[in-house]
Amino acid sequence: MAAALDFPKFLQNATEIWRSQSSKEKYCIQNAYELDKDVICLGMKIIDWRNSTVDHCIESIQGCLKSSRSDSKSASSAEDSRQKGNQLFQKRNYRGALECYTKSVQVAPHDGKDTLALAHANRSAALFHLGRYKASIQDIDEALTRGYPTNKHVKVLQRKGQCFLKLHNLSEAEEEFSKALRCLDSITGEDKKRREIKILLQESSNPTSVSFGDQLDIPDEDIKEKSSMLANASSAVTCKHQEGNGRFLEATRDIAAGELLIKEKPYAAIILKEEESSHCHHCFEQCSPIPCPNCIHARYCSSRCRSDSLTQYHSIECGTEQLLQQVSVFSRLSLRILITAGREELSNDIRKPKTSSSQPSSSSTSTSLTTAKGSSSGYLDGGLVNYESIVGLEAHWFNHSHEELIQYTVTSILLAKCFYRELVSLKTCETLSEEELIAEIASLLLLHTRQLKSNSHAITEVRPSEGENTAGKSAGGTVEEISQFRVATAVYPTVSMMNHACIPNIIPSFRKGILCVRATKKIMHGDEIQHCYGPQVGHMTTSDRQQALLNQYCFTCRCRACTRDPKSRDNLCMKCPKCGQPLNAMTSICGKCAVWIDVLVLLKEVDDTMITFAELVEMYPAAVKDVTLMRDVISKTKTCHDVLDRILIPPHMHLAVAYNFMAKCHIALQEFKEAAPWLAKAIPTIECRFGRDSIEVANELYKLAQIYFNGKEIAPAMEAIDRALELFIRHYGNSNEEVLVLMKMKACLMNA
Incomplete structure (x- = not known):
């Protein structure tokens, strides 16, 4: 199928062919006044698109789009993976078993037989032993839905009840244990x-521990008063345009720290x-x-996400992964933008x-992602996002x-040739020739790739730092470091209208792909x-910072942080x-001793100490x-501390x-009581460097709270928890994992 095309090699050859063209054809692609379509037509002319390998790829993709696309599923492969998982499970290698069971789930046919159900049930057992109880419950539900053998229901219902018991959802646990007992009524010898x-049922009916299930189920927050003009934004935010600054967002009133501005x-x-x-x-x-x-x-993660994906885009992309994995993320995302837009919106746009593209700014001092003039028409349609x-x-x-x-252009043409029939209405197909239609779709793909x-x-996502021993999240005697x-990679039209600052006044966070923007400090009306x-x-x-922004976004930042004294404390x-x-920083003379100190010697000692510390x-x-x-x-670390403490002044x-x-x-x-004072000494430096109310300080307080908690130091733990909660809620809202x-x-400390 599509794997027959080595796309990176094809792209390299196409680039070399383009470079060999005459000066006019070679460089017109950089003419700021050319339409994307003109460049696409040039690419269709220069490159040999009748190459047999390319033709085979295009035919394979188009054939795949017309087929049922289920030939990659295999019951025998699913069973082989499941049996390998069983062997690892018996050896208590639950992570290895989980990997095998997941492979079995992926390749098992959805044919009504029990292959898929058995894979889900087996994976639920591995997840249970790994402490992933919610995921285990989901797999049990999938197994029962997919036809898990009736004579085995007792096993998974008991496991589901145990998962609820571990999660302290006692009423649900009691219900599942009762179902399991009813199943046993028809079975003898058990x-x-x-x-x-019955022992488990009694445990769920007579709890010996505090239940957190209900009180931690915090509803997701929404914007209190939505804008009627700016999509997905609060009425406290408006979009404006200014010469040299492009489009930007501005506060229509005073905004409090922690307020949700965009969702x-x-x-x-x-x-x-x-x-x-x-x-x-x-x-x-x-x-x-x-x-x-x-x-x-x-x-x-769920049947709902699967259904939404199939409805919105995956029904078209399904089975074409061998090609899509070879193109760039931007090109692939551009294709998904067109699929998401839908046939009617694309047909209307075509x-x-x-008209010719508006002249882009070539100035290296632009400070805006979006510099097109005029109103944001897409945002003035009742506050709804459209194509x-x-x-x-x-x-x-x-x-x-x-x-x-060149690479964007060639990729856009290939994707257009493969997918154009799936992207526009039949009426549009009838009014344009095949070549014209491909050129139109490719030009839109090129536009979005450039954008x-x-x-x-x-x-x-915020998750435990890689390589850390973080199991248990402070409940089992460990401390979780997060990063x-x-x-x-995504495109958010409203968020794209915000300009950059090296010291921002908002912070973004994500939950299920939804981007929430909150104020991290008070923002005044008009700011x-x-x-x-x-x-x-x-x-x-x-x-x-300035070099990174210039490389990625092609502007030299002139925010307040970049124009003030850049010296490091x-x-x-x-x-x-x-x-x-x-x-004295200027003279290297001690004000008390009145002697000159060779700072280079001190710096050398610090450098040598940091090399030892790195080891x-x-x-x-x-x-x-x-x-x-x-x-x-x-x-040895203590020895390093002694040297650094002798030479350096906090905060450093x-x-x-x-x-x-x-x-x-x-x-x-x-040794939690020994650990706490050390981390507490580090926090003032983090406050000085990033700000007392920064998310960096919140992360350090999160670790410190866990250390005090595990050390059973109730008063300092409560103090660290309260301050960490204040900062996390300000930055991320109530529905944050931390x-x-x-x-x-x-709650544990209050009930201690």
Whole structure:
């Protein structure tokens, strides 16, 4: 099928052919006044699209679009994977078993037989042993829906009840145990099983622990008063345009810190390849996936996400993954934009009279993602997002290299040739020739691919840092360190209208792909609402931030943070080694001793100490498994601290990093009371660097609260929890995972 085409090689050959053309044809692609369609027509002329391999690929994709697309499913492969999973399960290798069972679920045919049901039931057992109780319940429900053998219902109903018991959902647990007992009424010789379930039923009826199920089920927050003009936004936000600043968002009234300003679903989104096996391909939540009924690639967290995906776009993309995996994320997302728009909207756009693209700004000082003049027509239609709101985003001709534009063009033509019949109405197909229709679709794909370089957004999730021993989330004697990870790329039309600032006044967060924008500080009436595109104060130097923004978004940032004194405080915080008083940063003379200090010698000592410290950090994974080695790491880290404390004045990030690592080492030894003071010493530096009310401080307080909790230090734990809750709710609202964990910890302490 499509795998017969080595697309990267084809793209390389096409680029070389284009480069070999005459000067006029070679460079007209960079003419700012050319329409996308003119460039597409040039690409269709220059490249040999009658190549047999390309023809075979196009025919395969078009054939796949017409077929039932279920030939990749295999009952024998599903059974083989399930049996391998069973072998690993018997050896208590639950993670390995989970992987095999998931493969079995993916390839099992949806033919009404019990192959798929058995795979779901077996996976539910692995999930139960891994402590993933909600996912286990979902798999049990899928197994029962898919025809799981009646004589085995007792087993999965008991497991489902145990999952609810672990989740402290006692009424649901009681119901499932009762169902299991009723199933046993028709089976003889199961007295032992009956006694076992009755004991569990009694446990669910007489709880010995606090139930958190109801009080932690916090409803999702919505915007209190929505704008009638700006899609998915609060009435506190409006869109304006200013010469040199482009379109931007502005506050229509005073906005309080923590207020929800925008809540927007992506117009279209694509999951990253490395997250495909562990996340839903539609809402991007972590899950134990259920498959598409026809292909083995698409995975979903629920039947609802699967149904929505099939309705909105996957029914067209299904079975074409071998080609789509070879094109860039932007090209693939551009195709999904067209599929999402639908046949009628695309047909209407194609029939519109075409005009030359507005001249893009070639200035390197532009500070806007969206610089097109005029009103945002797509946003003035009753506050609803439509395809025009995507078409209206700025595409920035001059922000792409010649080679990028060639590759975008060639990819757009190939995708148009494969999918054009699926994208427009039959009437449009009848009024245009095949070549004209392909050129129209390819030109739209090229437009969106160009737009996405500066208008796409990362969908991220907060999860435990990779490589950390975080099981249990402070309930089982460990402390969870969290970081942000990118899981998908999306386009959000309203959010795309915010300009950048290295110190933003909002923060984005994601839940099931929905982007929520909250104010992180008070925003006054008339102030611009500004978002950080990535490079942020505290994480990067001024020069590094400006270079990153220039490379990605093609503008030189001139926000307040970039135009003020760029010197780092870290370089000014050194002590006199004799008396401990601060050194004069300009003269290197101690004000108390009145002697000159060779700062280079001190810097060399700090550098050598940090090299030693880096080596200790590398030893940590091995030390986790060796108590003696961990004691040695702690001792040597303490020596590093002594050197840094003697030379550097807090707040200094070298000190904060070292304090944090010492806390981490004590945590590995379950020495929570020893860990807490070290992390507490690091927090003032984090406050100084990122701000007292920053999300970085919230993350540190989250760790500190867990340390106090595990150390049974109730008063300081409650203090850290309350402050962390205040910051997390301000930044992410009530429905955040960290908020739920902190509330659960607080409830435990209040009932202690």
